[in-house]
Amino acid sequence: MSRFPQLTPFTGDDGIVRIIGHRGARGVMPENTIEGFDFTLSIGVTALEFDVVATADRVPVVTHNLHLANSATRDAQGKWLTGPELRVADLTLAELKTLDVGGLDGRTVYGQRFPDQAFMSGVRIPALSELLDLCSKPGSEAYLLFELKSDPDLQDEAVARASLVANSVAEVRKFGLEHHTVLHSFDWKLLDECRRQAPEMPTSYLSQLPENDDDPGEDSAKSVGPDYKNMTVSVPRAVADAGGQLWCPYFMDVTPELVAEAHALGLPVCTWTVNETADIDRMIDAGVDGIVTDYPGRVQRHLLNRGLRWE
Amino acid sequence: MSRFPQLTPFTGDDGIVRIIGHRGARGVMPENTIEGFDFTLSIGVTALEFDVVATADRVPVVTHNLHLANSATRDAQGKWLTGPELRVADLTLAELKTLDVGGLDGRTVYGQRFPDQAFMSGVRIPALSELLDLCSKPGSEAYLLFELKSDPDLQDEAVARASLVANSVAEVRKFGLEHHTVLHSFDWKLLDECRRQAPEMPTSYLSQLPENDDDPGEDSAKSVGPDYKNMTVSVPRAVADAGGQLWCPYFMDVTPELVAEAHALGLPVCTWTVNETADIDRMIDAGVDGIVTDYPGRVQRHLLNRGLRWE
Numbered sequence: 300m301s302r303f304p305q306l307t308p309f310t311g312d313d314g315i316v317r318i319i320g321h322r323g324a325r326g327v328m329p330e331n332t333i334e335g336f337d338f339t340l341s342i343g344v345t346a347l348e349f350d351v352v353a354t355a356d357r358v359p360v361v362t363h364n365l366h367l368a369n370s371a372t373r374d375a376q377g378k379w380l381t382g383p384e385l386r387v388a389d390l391t392l393a394e395l396k397t398l399d400v401g402g403l404d405g406r407t408v409y410g411q412r413f414p415d416q417a418f419m420s421g422v423r424i425p426a427l428s429e430l431l432d433l434c435s436k437p438g439s440e441a442y443l444l445f446e447l448k449s450d451p452d453l454q455d456e457a458v459a460r461a462s463l464v465a466n467s468v469a470e471v472r473k474f475g476l477e478h479h480t481v482l483h484s485f486d487w488k489l490l491d492e493c494r495r496q497a498p499e500m501p502t503s504y505l506s507q508l509p510e511n512d513d514d515p516g517e518d519s520a521k522s523v524g525p526d527y528k529n530m531t532v533s534v535p536r537a538v539a540d541a542g543g544q545l546w547c548p549y550f551m552d553v554t555p556e557l558v559a560e561a562h563a564l565g566l567p568v569c570t571w572t573v574n575e576t577a578d579i580d581r582m583i584d585a586g587v588d589g590i591v592t593d594y595p596g597r598v599q600r601h602l603l604n605r606g607l608r609w610e
Numbered sequence: 611m612s613r614f615p616q617l618t619p620f621t622g623d624d625g626i627v628r629i630i631g632h633r634g635a636r637g638v639m640p641e642n643t644i645e646g647f648d649f650t651l652s653i654g655v656t657a658l659e660f661d662v663v664a665t666a667d668r669v670p671v672v673t674h675n676l677h678l679a680n681s682a683t684r685d686a687q688g689k690w691l692t693g694p695e696l697r698v699a700d701l702t703l704a705e706l707k708t709l710d711v712g713g714l715d716g717r718t719v720y721g722q723r724f725p726d727q728a729f730m731s732g733v734r735i736p737a738l739s740e741l742l743d744l745c746s747k748p749g750s751e752a753y754l755l756f757e758l759k760s761d762p763d764l765q766d767e768a769v770a771r772a773s774l775v776a777n778s779v780a781e782v783r784k785f786g787l788e789h790h791t792v793l794h795s796f797d798w799k800l801l802d803e804c805r806r807q808a809p810e811m812p813t814s815y816l817s818q819l820p821e822n823d824d825d826p827g828e829d830s831a832k833s834v835g836p837d838y839k840n841m842t843v844s845v846p847r848a849v850a851d852a853g854g855q856l857w858c859p860y861f862m863d864v865t866p867e868l869v870a871e872a873h874a875l876g877l878p879v880c881t882w883t884v885n886e887t888a889d890i891d892r893m894i895d896a897g898v899d900g901i902v903t904d905y906p907g908r909v910q911r912h913l914l915n916r917g918l919r920w921e
Contacts, residue, residue, distance in 0.1 A: 326726075327638055327907065328653075334652060337652075338649065338652070341645060341648075341649070342639075342728035342729075342730055343728075343729075343730050343731065402914075403911075405911055405914055406915075414887075414908060414911055414912075415637075415726075415905060415907045415908045415911070416907055416911065417653035417654075417906070417907035417910060418653075418654075418907065418910040418911055418914060419654055576725075594726060596638065596727055596728035596729065597725060599728060599729040600714075600716055600725055600726070600727065600729055601725075603713075603716055603729060604716040604717075
């Protein structure tokens, strides 16, 4: 047994493959919104993946990129943002709260990736505290795969990095969710800082090999990650050596051999972002512990069709 | 302007095609459940289609068929129902409330039609009063396309028919939703009874021509409908002659000419159940007022892509 109870919802078992809602349930609901997290919890998927970035006034907020995607952001008049994308770190929480993130612009490549996503209006970027409030309500069984985004421009600014971790950890503790939270990042050095500041929360290591491209509309994760090209051991071995407790590889990088190696090292494996049934099958067959998906209902049904369950 | 304000959410306008959530949002959430209706309302789709059947103790409940589909119903131990399908009219509300309708059996043809539908447990068939309670909460803007199911076995039992209408209308009035409700049926004679008992609620005429098959897993609507084969006028003309205020044809039966004829007769046209984008396009092009769909998010996005909106 792990010494971290919050790893259980990310660890498979006999007949069990875990489901983690990606940014809530991006295929169905606007990503990284209270409305989307609420939906995901309502269908019995209690593990939520989400992303945290700091505002100009150092408030941790839940949004995926360091810049706001024009394809998913409208102004107070309901017009799509245009021009250079706004940097979250340049805006205050009050300024961010004037924007509407309730829908995708179907004219964009990113918008076309999620044609069934509901289109809502008046939906705001949540402060981290709003999500933690939702997840700490009586009766809530939420578990958090809490991604800290680090800014490549601030890679060497130890103060900014330590402050993002400190503010995030303080919020989690304030809501009493430290035993429901796993800290998760592409930036392995940031995870060292997480372990230093919050030894009660396990760390989850995201990886994506350079040969597998990013999806359209995503910030590149590569500039903040380790140097995979010059890595002399396998990725799961490197995660274990770094002190990680969970490995989260991009699904194109997953093989049964790597999953077996991770398990031998004591690392559960949760893979992202798995949406198509053929890929879901391949991940189940590879032996992963959990599947991070934009379509949690689809993965529920697919697991049941194979005689599996998620809890 | 119609004398019925509740027809507005079912009537198109310049740049507006209405969206009606079919049994809530059957493609995403278990059909005809409070959880599904709540989801549909949460994404800004305020027109809800649902079905009402009476229990043995004459309580109107929200469920589609006169029999409970084994493919969507588990017993108190979580086992799928098997054998001859249970008749709602043979069970009391208390007996129905022991059953779980939170998911579909993926081994069945019906289950396979909705592979993304969330799988939940402990979800109950709602009494009509529970849905009306949800829809009459302060701030709710719900509009109801309230389908009364009539039992072909009881076609000539005037008492049973009048009682279903009376109990349904009494509930709607009790919750003050009569100006938010349209009464809807395949059984055109039952709609006469509705108008008699509830002149403040408009009547909506469902139609499906005999040459277009039912979808798998649905009760046949044909035995309770009019005799289309021997109809000497067009269906919209027959609806207008019968005193209807809304025409709801099966989407395979819709043509631009019939829609134009309905409009000339003062009848808005809402068509069902339209889920594929090619069909959504064809219905928009035919000029329908509203689209009844299992995938309301998809229709929202498709309308926006065409420069249209739903409200």
